[in-house]
Amino acid sequence: MPKTSISEIKTFARELTINFSKKKKIIPSKFHYDFLGSIYFDKITKTKEYYVTNSEIEILRKISKQINQLFGNKLTYVEFGSGAIDKIKILLSSKVKFYIPLDISLDFIKKESKKLLKIFPKLKISPTYCDYTNYVKLSNKIPGIKVGFFLGSSIGNFYNNGEINFLKNAKKTLGKNSYLIIGVDLKKDKSIFKKAYNDPSNSAAKFNLNLITRMNTELNTNLAIKDFEYVSNYNNRKGAVESFIQSKKKQTIFINKKKFIFQKGEYIQTEISNKFTIKSFSNLANNTGWKVIKSWKDKRKYYSIFLLQS
Numbered sequence: 001m002p003k004t005s006i007s008e009i010k011t012f013a014r015e016l017t018i019n020f021s022k023k024k025k026i027i028p029s030k031f032h033y034d035f036l037g038s039i040y041f042d043k044i045t046k047t048k049e050y051y052v053t054n055s056e057i058e059i060l061r062k063i064s065k066q067i068n069q070l071f072g073n074k075l076t077y078v079e080f081g082s083g084a085i086d087k088i089k090i091l092l093s094s095k096v097k098f099y100i101p102l103d104i105s106l107d108f109i110k111k112e113s114k115k116l117l118k119i120f121p122k123l124k125i126s127p128t129y130c131d132y133t134n135y136v137k138l139s140n141k142i143p144g145i146k147v148g149f150f151l152g153s154s155i156g157n158f159y160n161n162g163e164i165n166f167l168k169n170a171k172k173t174l175g176k177n178s179y180l181i182i183g184v185d186l187k188k189d190k191s192i193f194k195k196a197y198n199d200p201s202n203s204a205a206k207f208n209l210n211l212i213t214r215m216n217t218e219l220n221t222n223l224a225i226k227d228f229e230y231v232s233n234y235n236n237r238k239g240a241v242e243s244f245i246q247s248k249k250k251q252t253i254f255i256n257k258k259k260f261i262f263q264k265g266e267y268i269q270t271e272i273s274n275k276f277t278i279k280s281f282s283n284l285a286n287n288t289g290w291k292v293i294k295s296w297k298d299k300r301k302y303y304s305i306f307l308l309q310s
């Protein structure tokens with residue numbers, strides 16, 4: 001299993017120290033994705049209940065021809081938080097010369113890039129480590145139009161309006177005359193969320209509880225998975241699915257010699273997944289300097305993909 005780098009471990013320790021000092025403890029969701037976490041996430045995407053992936057694939061299959069016609073011969077796909085290759089491979093054709101997957105889980109996207117190269121042997125792939133919440137400096141030598149790709153409902157995973165920051169930075173990263181294809185999860189009956197985030201194979205639970213394993217391995221905490229429970233609910237007021245690990249007993253940990261206590265019953269938030277309407281996302285895009293060109297929905301109307309222009 002590939003190991004996390006020293007600098008990533010330092011970032012993990014620093015950000016947990018800050019977030020565990022707050023009244024409501026949070027583990028930012030980017031820390032889910034060590035190598036094992038990326039594998040667990042991939043398992044979630046394969047569950048029947050996790051409609052996000054099925055819906056995105058259905059829409060991408062429907063629109064791939066249109067998208068290919070729109071961009072012509074020369075373009076470079078820049079995928080934010082690329083993860084597995086299942087979605088980009090639907091849009092790729094022999095016309096595309098260059099693909100830049102950007103992700104915090106570098107070993108995982110290197111492995112995926114090798115798989116993609118077997119399907120498109122002439123494609124130049126440049127897997128790049130980054131934290132996409134920041135502006136990412138891309139090479140000046142990228143050919144053609146830059147088309148950003150941001151799927152997996154990740155635009156919903158920001159706290160405190162971080163999606164505004166992301167969209168502004170993505171525009172700066174992609175530069176003038178660029179596009180962004182973005183997956184947006186829609187508000188719907190909450191029973192659908194309940195099933196998706198509490199799948200019977202416990203993939204979502206394993207993905208979230210992997211944070212305990214990661215803390216033990218990288219920060220030398222001595223926690224047991226059995227002492228936590230995964231909990232996920234739709235919060236009507238926020239219009240968001242919120243996921244937590246709940247401490248089943250009082251427990252103490254040290255990070256950077258600083259002491260933190262998890263009280264019995266305390267919730268530590270591990271993810272927020274904000275849901276949108278076509279109107280609310282269009283407003284968000286417009287307010288961050290993007291122009292909405294088009295949006296598509298899947299047959300069940302659970303999900304949408306937007307095409308934005310800078």
Ligand SMILES: C[S@@+](CC[C@H](N)C(=O)[O-])C[C@H]1O[C@@H](n2cnc3c(N)ncnc32)[C@H](O)[C@@H]1O
Pocket residue numbers: 029030033038041045080081082083084087102103104105130131132133151152153154
């Ligand atoms: C919800 S998954 C989506 C994966 C894939 N794009 C899909 O649609 O199935 C989020 C992806 O973004 C990556 N990621 C999460 N936070 C990130 C960050 N702050 N910077 C860069 N990559 C990040 C994760 O490693 C993971 O591959």
